[in-house]
Amino acid sequence: MVRALLVASALTLASCASQAPGQQGAAADPPYVVSEEMQDARREYLQHAGAFLADPGSDTSRGWHQQTIALLGREDLQALIPESTNWFPKSDCAEGAGDAIGEIVRRAEAYSVVIVNEDHAVPQHRGVIAGLVRELTASGFTHYAAEAMYPDAVTPRDDHATRVSDGWYTQDPQLAALLAELRAAGTTLVQYEQRPEQRAPDDASMDESINAREEAQANNLIEAVFARAPETRIIIHVGHAHVYEMVNGQPSVWMAARLKAKTGIDPLTIDLTPCKPGGAAPVLAGEVTFRGNPWAPGTDLVARMPVVTFTSNRPDYRRSAETQDIAVPEALRPVSGLAIIEARRAGEGDEIVPSDRLLLRPGEEIPLILMPGDYVVVAFGAEGLLERPVQLTVTR
Structure with missing residues (x-):
């Protein structure tokens, strides 16, 4: 059930933001100030979302557009993509040794480097990786590296919050929350x-571009970490093939293989991406069959992800015993066009990645998913604020 809102007050629009006719309110202290950098990101979100909805089967809809739809909290819309056009078709995977997270953590005791991948258009993978990172840092891993991070992400700062300038995939609220949590815990972030x-x-050529990138990534990790402290215990979070140690039984050209060859350190590598989902929890996969043929994984382990289920168009894996479904205030719901709804902790600036973000079309009643606390909820279009922000409190 969607909880009722405890609305404290409405905030006025910042003077630099566009305003809907007749929607100005009395001055408030402080006004909501729109970050130009974040608003540029929102314009890009809306361009990708509009293109995706216009043609979910297009080549670009399976790339940047699909990733953006996921960043906007609408994984449900990915069902619009025809399965026959998927860039990364999933394989049939037999269930293996059971609980994936527990087994990975157990095996990681013997390793100093763990490399795990995601499909950038499947934020469920980030949720699973976040749980794995929490387990591994609790067991002694001190560093977390991710290709998703820009240099700003590892720049010292007074607070722990994740900003729009920290990266692209880090604009996923659940990955942003993980980075903030790691900063607060003293984990070293590596870009x-x-x-x-x-x-x-x-x-x-494509091959030349791939080789240059893989070589650069491996060298940058060595420069940032292993040249000074080769014994460092580190989790490296990558996308797709960067995790492969082997391809067709031979050492691969990808980053994981290059890092192993250059340092002599054997990593524990985990592929989360190849299997068709199944069951209710991540499990290690046994035999993998791709298009009817046995497939040799390029990593130490392969995990099969659970089926994503939805309630009120939001994925259930984002919910926990602490979160609550919160109705978007009626005044913020769009009457025409697309709107981006964002909920930030009270006191956070607009440049901070929100606690939850949601793309809404007219007539949709889809909840935000929030932890208890005080929030400011805001609606945006391509030109800025659409309505006066609303303050609310989510109770326990």
Whole structure:
């Protein structure tokens, strides 16, 4: 059931933001100030979302558009993509040794480096990885690296919050929350993505571009971590094939294999991406069959993800015993066009990644999923604020 809101008051719009006619309120202290950088990101979100909804089967809808739909809290809309057009078709995987997280943590005791991947368009993977990271840092891993992070993400700051400037995939509220949690716990964050000067020339082939990126990522990890402290216990969070140690039984060209060859450190590698979902919890996969043929994994372990179930168009895996479904205030729901609804902790600036974000179309009644606390809920279009923000309290 969607909980009723405890509305404290409405905030006025910042003077720099666009306002709907007749919607100005009395001055409030402080007004809501829109971050230009965050609003640029919202414009990009809306462009991708509009293109996706116009043609879910297009090539670009299976790439950036699909990833954006996920960042906007609407994994339910990915069902619009025809399965026959999926860039990364899933395989049939037999169930293996049971509980994936527990078994990975057990095996990781013998390793100093754990590399795990995600499908960038499946934020469920980030939720699973977040749980794994919490278990591994509790057991002695001190560093967390992710290709998702920009240099700003590892810059010292007075608070622990994740900002829009920290990365692209880090704008997923659940990954943003993990980074904030790791900062607060004192875990060292490592940024290692290829820098502009490390890229292959513009006229390079696909293979040349891949080789340049994989080499840069491995070298950057060595420079940032292993050259100074080769015994460092680190979790490296990658996308797709960067995790492969082997391809067709031979050492791969991907980052994990290069890092192993350069450092002599054997990582524990886990692939979360190849299997068709099944069951209610992550399990290690046994035999993997791709298009009817046995498939040799390029990693130490393969995990099969659970089926994502939805309630009120939101994925149930994002809910916990502490979260509550909160109705979007009626005044913030769009009457025409697309709107982005964001809920931030009271006192957080607009440049902070929100606690929850939701794309709404006219007529949709889809809840935010929030922990107890005080929030400011805001509705945005491409030009800025659509209505006066609303303050609310989520009770226990």
